Amino acid sequence: MLRSLIEQLVFASLQQLQQQGVFAAEQPFVFQVERPRDKNHGDFATNAALVLAKSARLPPRQLAERILSALPAGQTAVERWEVAGPGFINFFLTPQTLQNLLVTIGQQAADYGKSHSGQGRRIQVEFVSANPTGPMHLGHGRGAVTGDVIVRLLQAIGCSVEREYYINDAGGQTLVLGRSVLIRYHGLFGQEWPLPEGCYPGEYVLDIAKALQAEQGDRWLTPTPPERPPQEVVDFAIARCLAWIRDDLKLLNIPFDTWFSERSLHEEGLIVHAIEQLASKDLIYEGILEPPKGKQPEDWEPRPQRLFRSSRFGDEVDRPLQKSDGSYTYFAADIAYHLNKAERGFAGLINIWGADHGGYIKRVQSALAALTGRHDLLEVRLVQMVNLFRAGQPVRMSKRAGTFVTLREVVEEAGADAVRFWFLLRSSGAGLDFDLDLAMAKTNENPVFYVQYAHARVHSLRRRLQDREISDIPESPHYLQRLSEEPERELLRHLSRFPEVVEQAALEKEPQKITHYLLEVAAAFHTYYNGYKILDEDTDLRAARMALSKAVGQVIANGLTLLGVSAPEQM
């Protein structure tokens, strides 16, 4: 990375000054090397003189001069440097340094942008984990794509990442599903029963019932559908929903390594195991919670419950582990699940959750802190909801009115590329408007096409070269010197940033940084393409510009690959 090159230069100079007594022997050097917003301020700038002025007891500009005079001799990357503003040091790279980048990109090809800074750290990302009680909706899709790209980013910086889906195949909601199916199933035999409050009304429930009828006949037919459905019916329904979910994820090209069953936690005694550990630390007691502040539930009544002292670990109040009927709460299972994750030895855990689970973060983290002593093991990223639009108008969705639009319908209509790219356009913490018509538009209003078009243009140039039978680009890169125009330098600067962008996006778990970077590269290339003739008559110039264009194509392809979006050669 070019940035670390500059960092090393500055650091060497500071050490030199330290030997000269400008700094105390134990002085730590904390400074930044950054990309100036304004290109008149060079390719890189450092604030070292500003930050260290106090400890050197020198005015910043004066210290900056000292730093410059102590920079190691013999380096060839930087053409010139200057002291600017209040005491910044600006570095201007030699043209060769940027031009040689094209050789690097050509050699590294699909690997350009990757690094090993993750040092093989084992990280688990748990995402989607949508309840297997119905089809996936847009919000699930956004979480799925976000999680998938965070995995890809972490892998790109050299982490060893595992993808996991937590299946909520235990608990009350699965029984509700089973009951809903069973009632619809009876309807298929002419026994119409009204759907009780809380049951799932969706069309898909009927589909499951039909499948049950087709595969198992009238086996589950009874005079009245029982309130508690047989486990086999529940399992049938869950399996059906899970199959749909797997198909939806496949449509979006999102694989998983592990499908972890909540029920297995119950069956293998892991919940008991976790609660015993909490009990051994004296963190469990029988108690009655205060009524919640603000909006009071109407059916609130004081109940003695088995509680975990999560408030000792940063949570607002203690949390119940068992319901009044004695069965475990979802939270109890989640404690066991996360303890299990910790015991599997991951160096880091990342959960991608819908924003409606935000209030849940502290209690899970407090449980992990209590059981493992680690407060930073689990990192949770929240993904805000998606609003569906069509031609600028919001699409009203209602489960009851049957106007619910599923993820599958949107993916089938707009395509996986458009859906993925759009989901990655905004930071996950902010709400997202998804316009179906815009996502399918073939104009620069549609950022997906804008980026893909830039890539296709590069390949169009390559095809042209072959048509004219002049693909005889010299092997030695001497001709790269011909890249002297400002837009060319601008493009090279953009390309040189790519590894930095990948690293930052990975560390901060912010896929949209890649998306926006690609939009910038595409814009810079479109500008260049319109202003300059790539396939010039001059052989060397043509070769140089093609080398630049091919590098642009490579970087866009690498970036799109990180996003899981295709990079078509023709459109």
Add this chain to the structure above:
RNA sequence: GCACGGUUAGCUCAGUUGGAUAGAGCGUUGGCCUCCGAAGCCAAAGGUCAUUGGUUCGAAUCCAAUACCGUGUACCA
């Protein structure tokens, strides 16, 4: 009430671990195809970075209050 997220151009949003004159798309106005893909480009206009105070060489960014918006708020998942 509390917790979390948000507040930046008419609209939708970026904004690099605090950096120099705050950016993009859409929309508006005006230009560019005898030339490599106009699915593109160029230019103009458009801002009290919600408000107030604080921290420091320097704040959209950090801290504290305030005001709105969203989500969640015992025994659902």
